[in-house]
Amino acid sequence: MKTKISMITIMVLLGSAICIAQASLTADQIIERYKTATAIEDLQSTLAYKNISKKGRVQERKLEQYILKNENGKDTYNFLLKFVAPSDVKNTATLTIQHEQEEDDQWLYLPVIRSAKRISASKKSDRFMGTEMSYEDLSNYLSEPNEKYSYELLGQDAVFGREAYHIVATPRSKTNTQYSKRELWIDSKTYLMTKCDFYNKKGKLNKRYTANDIRTIKGTDYSRAHFVSLQNLLTNNTTEVRYEGFQINKGVDSGIFSRSYIETL
Amino acid sequence: MWLLRTLPITLLYLALSQTANCQSFKCDLDNSLSINNFQYLDRTKDINSIAELRSDHELKIKYKTNLAVKLAARGLYNYTNRQRSKLFLNEAYIAWNKGRLNTKLGKQVIKYGKLTGISNLDLANRYDYFDFLITDEEELGQWGLTSKFDTKHIQFDFNYIYNVEPSLIYFTDNPWTRLPSELAHSGVEGGMLPVKFRDVVNVDQDVRRSAYDLGVNIELFGFTTRFDLYKGSNDIAFRKLNLDTNTQSYPITYDLELSQEALSIYNLNVQKLLGDWNIWLEFGLIKNKFSNAGGSVVSDDYSLLSIGVDRLVLFEDPAKLLKLVGQWRYAIWNNKFDYSATDLDHVLDRCFIADMDYQHSYRLSFGLRSVLSYDSFGLYLSPSLNYKLSDRFLLAVDYELLRGNDSSFFGHYSNNDRFIFKIKLEL
Numbered sequence: 001m002k003t004k005i006s007m008i009t010i011m012v013l014l015g016s017a018i019c020i021a022q023a024s025l026t027a028d029q030i031i032e033r034y035k036t037a038t039a040i041e042d043l044q045s046t047l048a049y050k051n052i053s054k055k056g057r058v059q060e061r062k063l064e065q066y067i068l069k070n071e072n073g074k075d076t077y078n079f080l081l082k083f084v085a086p087s088d089v090k091n092t093a094t095l096t097i098q099h100e101q102e103e104d105d106q107w108l109y110l111p112v113i114r115s116a117k118r119i120s121a122s123k124k125s126d127r128f129m130g131t132e133m134s135y136e137d138l139s140n141y142l143s144e145p146n147e148k149y150s151y152e153l154l155g156q157d158a159v160f161g162r163e164a165y166h167i168v169a170t171p172r173s174k175t176n177t178q179y180s181k182r183e184l185w186i187d188s189k190t191y192l193m194t195k196c197d198f199y200n201k202k203g204k205l206n207k208r209y210t211a212n213d214i215r216t217i218k219g220t221d222y223s224r225a226h227f228v229s230l231q232n233l234l235t236n237n238t239t240e241v242r243y244e245g246f247q248i249n250k251g252v253d254s255g256i257f258s259r260s261y262i263e264t265l
Numbered sequence: 266m267w268l269l270r271t272l273p274i275t276l277l278y279l280a281l282s283q284t285a286n287c288q289s290f291k292c293d294l295d296n297s298l299s300i301n302n303f304q305y306l307d308r309t310k311d312i313n314s315i316a317e318l319r320s321d322h323e324l325k326i327k328y329k330t331n332l333a334v335k336l337a338a339r340g341l342y343n344y345t346n347r348q349r350s351k352l353f354l355n356e357a358y359i360a361w362n363k364g365r366l367n368t369k370l371g372k373q374v375i376k377y378g379k380l381t382g383i384s385n386l387d388l389a390n391r392y393d394y395f396d397f398l399i400t401d402e403e404e405l406g407q408w409g410l411t412s413k414f415d416t417k418h419i420q421f422d423f424n425y426i427y428n429v430e431p432s433l434i435y436f437t438d439n440p441w442t443r444l445p446s447e448l449a450h451s452g453v454e455g456g457m458l459p460v461k462f463r464d465v466v467n468v469d470q471d472v473r474r475s476a477y478d479l480g481v482n483i484e485l486f487g488f489t490t491r492f493d494l495y496k497g498s499n500d501i502a503f504r505k506l507n508l509d510t511n512t513q514s515y516p517i518t519y520d521l522e523l524s525q526e527a528l529s530i531y532n533l534n535v536q537k538l539l540g541d542w543n544i545w546l547e548f549g550l551i552k553n554k555f556s557n558a559g560g561s562v563v564s565d566d567y568s569l570l571s572i573g574v575d576r577l578v579l580f581e582d583p584a585k586l587l588k589l590v591g592q593w594r595y596a597i598w599n600n601k602f603d604y605s606a607t608d609l610d611h612v613l614d615r616c617f618i619a620d621m622d623y624q625h626s627y628r629l630s631f632g633l634r635s636v637l638s639y640d641s642f643g644l645y646l647s648p649s650l651n652y653k654l655s656d657r658f659l660l661a662v663d664y665e666l667l668r669g670n671d672s673s674f675f676g677h678y679s680n681n682d683r684f685i686f687k688i689k690l691e692l
Contacts, residue, residue, distance in 0.1 A: 059627040086656040087691050114376035255364045256330050260413035264360050264367035
C-alpha cells in the first residue's frame with residue numbers, strides 16, 4: 001500500500017514537473033520547437049487548392065509538390081510544383097531555387113510553348129500562383145526566420161479545440177517584410193502552427209492562416225496539418241488547401257529541380 | 266466504324282490505368298472530345314462550312330520521378346470531307362532522367378523555338394511558325410530522340426529527328442490551298458490554258474530525311490543567351506506542276522510534284538528580365554531554298570532580326586490575369602529573289618506581332634492575336650472568347666480576319682476570313 005502511494009506521488013510530481021516545464025517555455029524555445037517540428041530534408045505530397053473569391057467564385061487546382069533542402073545546409077529550399085488538374089493547366093510547373101543572399105531563381109514551364117521560361121524574381125509580397133499566399137508566407141512556411149524576428153509569449157488559447165501557445169512575432173529593425181507583426185498560435189502537442197494573423201504595415205489585420213486536421217505521417221515522427229486555409233480579410237478572398245500523401249525525408253531526387261526535368265517529364 | 270476503331274484503344278487505356286496505379290506508379294488517363302466548326306464568310310468558296318469531331322486520348326504512366334511513358338492517340342472525323350477522317354498515334358515515347366540528364370525517345374512533338382513570340386527556329390516546324398493560324402492538325406509527333414543536360418548556369422539540348430514529316434498545311438484540301446484551274450500560255454486562244462489537278466506526286470518519298478538541333482543555353486549576369494544550330498529539311502515541300510502531255514482535250518490534267526529541300530538555321534537569342542518585362546533579341550542566319558521562275562531550286566540565304574517583349578500582369582483579384590507579347594521582325598533578304606504571297610517561309614519576315622490574353626474570371630477569358638506585315642501591307646486579326654461552363658466543359662469562338670494587298674499572304678488569302686466555333690468536353 002505504501003509503495004503504491006509512493007508511486008502515485010512520484011507520477012503526480014513527475015507530471016506536474018512536465019507541466020511546469022511546458023508552461024515555463026519561453027517564446028524563443030517554443031519557436032525553436034516549432035522549427036524542429038517543421039524542419040525537413042525533403043518532402044513530397046499532392047495537394048488540391050481552392051481559390052474562393054469574395055463573390056463566391058471558386059477555382060480548383062490539383063498539384064504535386066516536391067521540396068528539397070539546399071545542399072549548403074542553410075534554410076533555403078528547392079521547390080517544384082506541378083499542376084495535374086484541370087486539363088487547361090495540366091503539366092504547367094514552377095521551379096523555385098531559393099538563395100540565402102541573392103534573389104531566388106524561378107522558372108515557369110508552360111505546356112503551350114513546351115519550354116521553361118525564367119520569370120522575374122517575385123517580390124516578397126507577390127501572390128504565389130494566384131493564391132492568397134505570398135512568396136514571403138511560403139518562405140516562412142518552409143522555415144520560420146527566427147533570426148529576423150523577436151518573439152513574445154502572450155499566453156495559451158484553444159484553437160480548433162487544441163491547446164496552443166499564443167506568440168507575437170515582431171520584425172527586427174532591418175528585416176525586409178510586408179508585415180508589421182504576426183501573431184502565431186503554436187500547438188502545444190505537435191508544435192505546429194495552427195493559426196497565424198498577419199498585420200500589414202498600417203497595423204491592420206490583413207490575412208488569417210488556420211491549419212487543422214493534424215495527423216502523424218505514417219512511418220515518421222512528423223505530424224502535418226492536412227487542411228489549411230488562408231483568408232485575406234481586406235479583399236475577402238480565400239485559399240483553401242487540402243494535402244494528401246505526405247512523404248517526408250524519404251528522399252527526393254535532386255535532379256528534378258532543373259529546367260530540363262520540367263521540360264521533359 | 267470510326268467509333269468502333271477508337272473503342273479498343275480507350276478500353277486498353279482504361280485497363281492499363283487500373284493495373285498501373287500503385288505507390289511507385291502513377292497513371293494519368295485523359296480523354297477529350299471536341300466539335301469544331303469553321304464558318305467561312307466568303308460565299309464564293311466551294312466549301313463554306315467545315316465541321317469536324319475530334320477525340321484525344323492520352324495515357325501517361327510514371328514510375329517515381331525518374332521514368333515516364335506516354336501514349337497519345339487522336340481521332341478526327343471530318344463531317345464535310347470524310348476522306349480527311351483519320352485515327353493515329355501522335356505520341357509514343359519513353360522519358361527518363363538520370364541526375365541532370367533528361368532524355369525522351371520515341372514519337373514526340375518537338376518544339377525548337379523557345380519564345381512566347383515567333384522564333385526563327387519555328388521555321389523548322391510548321392505548327393509553331395503558323396501558330397497564329399490555328400493549325401492544330403500540324404501539331405504532329407515525329408520519331409526521334411531529345412536530350413537535355415543541365416548544369417548550374419548552362420543547359421545543353423540535343424534533338425534528333427529520324428524522319429522529318431512533311432507539312433500538311435498546303436496540300437491536303439484545306440483552305441490555304443489554291444490550285445490553279447488555268448495557266449498562262451501564249452499558244453492558246455485568250456492566252457490562258459485550262460488545267461485540272463489530278464494528283465500529288467511526292468518526289469523521293471522513300472528517302473529518309475533526318476534532322477538535328479544542337480542548343481546551348483547560358484545564364485550569366487542576368488542575361489540568358491542561347492545558341493542553336495538546326496540542320497534538317499524544310500517541312501514545306503516545293504511545288505512543281507507537271508502537265509500531262511498525253512491529254513487530248515481541255516482541260517489539261519496535271520500532277521503536283523512535291524520535293525523537300527534542305528534547311529539550316531543558325532540562331533542566337535538573348536533574353537533579359539527588366540522588372541516584370543521579359544525582353545529578347547534574336548538573330549538568325551537561314552540557309553533555305555527557293556524555287557525560281559524557271560522551276561529550278563536554288564540556294565536562298567538570308568538573315569532575320571527580331572526584338573520582342575512579354576509580360577504577365579497580376580491583379581489584386583486573383584481570378585484576373587493578363588498576358589502580353591509584342592514583337593518586331595525584320596528580314597535582310599537575298600535581293601536576287603522576289604518572294605510572292607504564297608512563299609510560306611516568308612510570311613512573317615517583316616512584321617509586327619502583338620498577342621494579348623486576358624482572363625477576366627475563372628470562367629471567362631478573351632484573346633487578341635494580330636500580325637501586321639509592314640513590308641507588303643497585310644493584316645491578320647483574331648479576337649477570341651472562351652467560356653468554361655465547368656472545369657470539363659469549354660465553349661470557344663474565334664474570328665480570323667485577313668486583309669491586305671494581294672502581294673501579301675494575308676491579302677492573297679483574304680477570302681479565308683472565318684469564325685471558328687468549338688465545344689470541348691473533358692471525359
